[in-house]
Amino acid sequence: MEKEIRSDNPLGYVPENKLLRQFAIPSIIAMLVSSLYNIVDQFFIGNAVGELGNAATNIAFPLNTSCVAIALLMGIGGASTFNLSMGRGDSKGAGKYIGNSATVMLVLGVVLSAVTLLFLAPLLRFFGSPEEVLPYAMEYTRITALGFPFLILSTGGGHLVRADGSPKMTMAINIVGAVVNTVLDAIFVFGFGWGMTGAAAATVIGQVIASIMVIVYLSHYKTVPLHRDAFLPKAEVVLSVVSLGAAPCFNQLAMMLVQIVLNRTLKYYGGLSIYGESIPIACSGIIAKVSMIVMAFVIGISQGLQPIVSFNYGAKTYGRVKKSYFMAIRISAVICVISFVLFQAFPRQIISIFGNGSELYFDFGVNFFRKYLFFICLCFMQPISANFFTAIGKPKKGIFMSLTRQIIFLLPLLLILPRFMGIDGVMYAGPIADLVATIVCTILVVLEMRRPEFAKN
Template sequence: MEKMQHKHQNPLGYEPVGKLLLKFALPSVVAMLVNAIYNIVDQIFIGQGVGYLGNAATTIAFPVVTVILAASTLLGAGGSAYAAIKLGEHDEEQAVHTVGNVFVLSVLAGIVLAIVGLLFLDPLIRLFGARENTMEYARQYTSIILLAAPFNVLGVSMSNLARTDGNPMLSMYSILIGAVLNVFLDPLFIFVFHWGVAGAAIATGLSQVISAVVLVYYFIRRSHMRLTRRSMKLNAGICRRMSILGISSCALQLASTLLNIILNNVLVYYGNQSNVGGDIALSAMGIVMKISMIIIAICIGIGVGSQPILGFNRGAEQPERIRKAYILALIMSTSVTCFGWLLCETIPDTILLLFGKENAVFTDFAVKSMRIFLGGMFAAGMQIVTTNYFQATGQPLKANIMSMLRQVLLLIPLLLILPQFIGLDGVLYAGVLADLLTGCIVAVFVVIELKKLNRWVRQVRQKV
C-alpha cells in the first residue's frame, strides 16, 4: 500500500534521508572535486613544464575564475533552490520555466564576462598581482579562460539543475568527461606542442565546452524539466526569486575574488620585503589555496547535494526530514575538513611534491604556509553546509551573512592589519585566525537553527 502511495510522489519527500543524501551528495562531491581539479591539474603540469612563474600566472588568473563561478552559482544554485521548492509545492510549470531562464541568463552572463574581461585584460591582471616576470604568462592564460566563459557558466549552472531534476549522476558524469579530457590534453599541449601556460588554458576551455554540451543535450532531450523555447522566455518573477536565493553563493565567490586580489597583492608586497620574494610567495600560496580548494570542494559538494532534499521538504513542510538532512550534512562536512586539516599539518612536503621540485626557499615557505594558513581548516565544513542550508530553505539574509563571514568580514581585515606588525607571517596567521573565529560564530547559528527545527517538528507532531 505504501509503495502504491509513493508511486507518483517525488522520492525527495519519502525516501530515507541518509540514502538520499548519499545519492545526491556523492555525485555532487565528485563534480565539485573535478571542477577544482581543472585548476589543480593545470598547476601540476605547468609546475613540471614551465616552473613557478607559470604557476604564479594561474594564481593571478584565479580571481577571473572565481568571478565566472560567481555568475554560475548565482544562476545555478539559485535556480536549483527555487526549482526544488516549486517541485515540493507541486508547481512543475514554474520549475520548468526556471530551467529555461537559467539557460538564457547563463549564456548572456558568460558572453558579457568574456567581452568585459578581454577589453580590460591588462589592467585586470595587474590588479590581480601580475608583475614584469609574470605578465605575459598571465595574459596568455587569462585570455583563453575568458573565451571559454560562456561554456563554463552554462555547464556549472545546468549541472546544479540536473541534481534538482533527480539526476545527480549526470551532473557528475558531465564534469567528469571534461576533466578526463583535460588530463589528457594538458600534457599533450604543454610537453608535446610546447604551448606552455596557453596550452593548459586551452585544455581547460575545451573540457568546459564538452561538459556544457552534454548537459544542454540532456535538458533538451531527456530531462523531466525539459528545456524548450517557451521555457526560455524570461520571467521577471522567476529571475528575481532565484537571484535572491542564489545571491549568497554568488557573494561567496565574489568574496573569494576580492580576497584573492588582496591576498595576491599583499603577498607580493610583503614577500619582496622579506627573504622569500614576491613571486615565490605568490606561487607558493597559490598552491596552498588550490590544495585547500580540494577539501572545500568536497564540503561544497555535500552542501549542494543536500539542497534539493532541504528545498523540496521545505516546500512540502516536512521539518523532521530537513533536520535530519542538515545534521547529516554537518557531520559529513566536518569529518572531511578534519581529515584534510590532519594531512596538511602532518605531510605538507609530500603533498607539495606533486607540483614539482623548486628551490629550498620556495619549499620551506610553502610548507610553512600550509601548516599555518590552513591551521583552522577543520572548522570550514560547518560554514559551507550552513550557508547551503539557509539558501535551500529560503533564508537568503542568513545565507548572505554566512557566505561573507570568513572572507569579507574576518579574513580581509586581518590580511590588511596583521602584516603591518609581523610582515609576511601576518598573511599566514590571518588565515588560521579567520577560520577559528568563523567556526565559533557559525556554531552559534547552528545551535539556534536546530532549536527552531526542533520546535517546528514538535508543532507538526502535535497537529498529527
C-alpha cells in the first residue's frame, strides 16, 4: 500500500528540493503579499497622517493578529488533517476536514467582528493606546473590523487551496487582494485624502475579493469533491483540525499577547523617558511590520514544507521527511542572516520609508531596530520546527515550540527587564528571547531525529 501511495501522489516520489521549491515559493510570495496589507497601510498612513497614524495601526495590530490566529488554526489544521488522511489512503473522509475548516473560519470571523465593534474603545485602550492616538485607532479599526470574516477566510482558505496541490492559486488569491488594497490605498489616501478611513476601506475591499476567490475554488476542489455535508460542522472533525492547527494558532495568539504587553510597556516607560508615549509605539509598529517581511519567507517555507512532511510521514517514508526538514532549515538560515546584516546597517533608511518624524523619533527607531532584532539571524528555527511537529501529527510539541519565544521567554522579560533598565529593557528582551528559544527548539529537534524512524534514514 505504501508503495502504491508513493507512486500515485507526486508528494511521495518527486525529489524533495523540487517539491519544496514548488510549494514554498508560492507560499513565500503569498505570505509576502499578505504582509503587504499591513505594510502598505503603514506606508500610506505614515506619509499622509504621520507619527500618530503609525502608532494607531500598531495599536490595532493585535486584532489583525487574532484573525491570523483563527485562520492558521483552521487553515493549517484543515490542510494537515487533509494531507495526513490522503497520505494514509483515506480519500473518502478527507474532504470533511476542508469543508468544516472553511465554515468555522467564517463563523469565528463574524463573532470576532461583532465583539470588536461592540467594545471598540475599551479594547484599544487595553491594547495600550495613548489618548492622542485613540481617535485615529478607532477610525481605522471601526472599518477594518467589518473585514475580519474575509481576512480569516482569505488567509486560512489559502492553506486549504494549497493542500489541494494548488500553491499557485493560493499565491494568486493573496496577490489579487494585496494589489487591490495597494491601488485603492493610493486612490483613497493620497487621491481623495481620506486618511485612516481610506486605508481601512482599501484593506477590507481587497480582503473581500480574495475571499470570493477562495469560495469559488472550494466549490471546484480537485482532489476530492466537497459536497454540502462536508461544510456542516461536526465536533470530532473540528477537534481533529484544531489539534493540528493549535501550534501556529497559539504562536499567533502569543504574538498578540506580547504585542499588547509591548505596547503597554512602551507607553508606560516611554512616558517616563524623553521619547514620550507615542514615539516608541509608532516605531515599534514599523519594526514589527518590517520583520514580518523576513518571517514571511520563513513561514512561507514552513508552510511549503507542511504537505511534503505530512504526506510522507503518513506514508512512512521518513527519509524524505528528514531531508525536506533540513533543506528548509538551511534555506531559512541564509535568509535570516542576510536580514540581520540589512537591519544592522540600514535601520534609519528603512524607517524613513514610512514617513518623516522628529529626530527623537528616528533616534529611538534606530536604537530599537538594532537591539530588538539583533538575533533575527536565529528566528528561522522556532517556526519551522513548530510547524514540522504539527505536520507529523505531534501537536503538543508544536504548541510548546510555538510558545517558547513569545510566552515562555519574551513575555516575562518584557515585564522584568524594564523595571531595572527602563525602556532599554524592552529592547534587550527581544534578542534574549530569540536566543534561548532557538536553543530549546534545537534540543527538541535533535531528540526527535534520534528516534528510530529518523535515525535509520
